[in-house]
Amino acid sequence: MEKGHQATYEEVQKIHPLYFNIVKKRYWWFALSLLVIVPGIISLLMHGLNLGIDFKGGTMIEANFTKAVTQSAITDTMKSVGLSGEVQLSNGNKSVLIRTEALQQEKQTQLMTALQKKVANYDKKTLQVDEVGPSMGQELTRNAFWSLLIAMGLMIAYISFRFQFVFAISGIIALLHDVLVVVGLFSLFRWQIDSTFVAAILTIFGYSINDTVVIFDRIRENETRMRRGDSYEDMVDKSVWQTMRRSVNTVVTVLIALFSVFILGGESTRVFSLAMLIGVFSGAYSSIFNASQILVEIKTHMKKPTKGGKAVRA
Template sequence: MRLHFVRWRFLWYALSLAVILPGLVSLATRGLHLGIDFTGGNLLEVEFHQPVELATVRQVVNTFGLPDAMIQKSGTSVFLIRTRPLEEKQSQELVKDLEQKVGALTLLRSDKVGPVIGKELTRKAFFASLITLVILLAYLALRFDFTQGVAAILGLVHDVLVVLGIFSLLQLEVDSSFVAAVLTTLGYSLHDTVIVFDRIRENIKIRRLSEPLGDVINLSIWQTLTRSVNTVMTVLFVLLALYFLGGATLKTFVLALIIGVVSGAYSSICDASPLWYDLKHWREKRRAGAAKAGRA
C-alpha cells in the first residue's frame, strides 16, 4: 500500500521543524562563522624560486594555524594567500615559515584588505532576494494558484533555513561560494516543486470530480517521485565525489550544495504540496465564513 503524503503531512512538518528550530536558535545565539570574504584580512602574494604544489603550501599555512585561508595558484610558483587579519609580526612569521618549509621565495605583496562582501553588498543582496521572491510568487500565482505560489516560497524559505541552520550549528565557515551554493539550492528546489505542481494541475483537470483533492495531490507526488529521486541521487553522486576527491577548497561549497539538494528534494515532495493543501482549505474556510457572515 502506498504512503499517503498528504495524510502524513504533520509528520513532515514536524521533521522540518526539528531541523530548522535548533538552527534558528544557533543563528540567534552564535550566528554564522563568517569567512574572510565577509570579514576582510591579509593578502600575501609570494613567488617561490622553484615549482611548488598547492597542497604543499596549504599544509604549511594550515600548520601555521590558518586552516580557513584561501590560497590561489598562478602559474607554477606564484601563490596568492588570503588570511584572517594578522599583525605585521604574524605576517612576517608566516612568510618565514613558508620559506623554511617549502623553499626560497620572493614576497611580491603584503596588504591588509577589506571584505569582498561588505555590509552594503550584503544589504543589497538581501533586498534583491526579497524582490526575486516577490516576482517568483507573482509568476507562480499566474501559472498555478496564489496559494501554490505561497507554498512554493515557503518551501524555498525552508531550504535556506536548513542550510543556514546546519552551518551555524556546526560553525562551518561561510564565504562567497556558500552564497552561490544557497542560490543554486533555491533554483533546484523551485524547479522540483514546479514539476510536482504542474502534475497536480493536470490531474485536477482530469480527476477533480471523482477524487478528493488530497488523493489527487498524493497521486501527483507519486507520479513524479521516481523522477525526483533519480534526479537528486544523480546530483548527490557527483557532489559526494567532489566532496571527497575535490580538495579542501571545494568542501564548504559542495557540503552546502549537498545539504541544499537533499533539503530541496524533501521540501518539494513532503512540504510544498501538503502546505498548498492546507493553505487552500484554510482559504476556502475563510471565504465560506465570510459568505455566511454576509448572508447573516
C-alpha cells in the first residue's frame, strides 16, 4: 500500500500482522532512548572518550617485509612486547603501517627486533618512523565539530523549506539522538576511537536523516488529506506503518553489509564499521520511533488552523 491507492488507517492496520500503535506508545520509546543515552553522557562527563593516536599523538612505523605477513601476526607480536595499536597492510601484505603509543628508541628497537624474529625480515633501509603530535587530532575534532554544525544548519534550512520548521526540529533532535548513542556507547565501553570514527559520525548524520525524510514525506502527504475530526496521532501512526517495510528492508540490507565489513575488514576498518553498525541501527530506531513522535509532541501543543478558519488542537 505504499504507492497508488490511498489506504485508510484501518486498512493499514490490517495489512501489517505485527501492527501496534507506535505513536501512542511514544513515551516508552523516549524512555528507552534515555536509558541508552543518559549512561553514555555520564560516562562522557566522567571519563571522556578513549582516544587513539590520531587524537592524542603517538608513533607511526612503516616497514616493508620480504614476504607477505598477516595482521594477526603483527598484533600478536606487538602484544608480546606490551604494545597495542592499529595495523594496516598494503602492497600484497608486504608493507605494514603500525600506529601505536609514543615509543622511545629502546622500545622501537625491541618491537622491530621481535617482528624480525617472529614474523619476517624487513628492509631496514626503507623503515620509516614518525612521531604524530596531538595537534592533528585537535584539528580533526575541530573540523568535525564545524562540519556537524554546518550540516545541521543546512538540514534545518532544507527540511524547513521542503516541509515545515517543526519537521526540521524533530529531525535534528533525532539526529542528535543517534550521535549521542554512538559516542556514549564508545565512551561507556571504552572502545578506542581513531580518525575513521569521525568519518562514521558524519556518515551516520547523513544516512539517518534520509530515512527520517522519507517518513516525513509520507506524513506531509497524508496530512493534506486529513478531514475535520481526524486524529493527527492516527495519521502519523499510519504514515510510519506505510513506510515501515521500506525502512526495515533498507536498514537490514545496510546492517548485513556493515557486519560483513566488521567481521572480515580487519583492524583498519573495525572502528568505522562498529560505529556505523550502532549508528545505522540507532538511526533506523530514531526515524521510526522518535522523529515522528517528537513531531507529534510539538504539533500537539500547537494550534493548527483548519480550512474553515477555526483553530483546533493538532
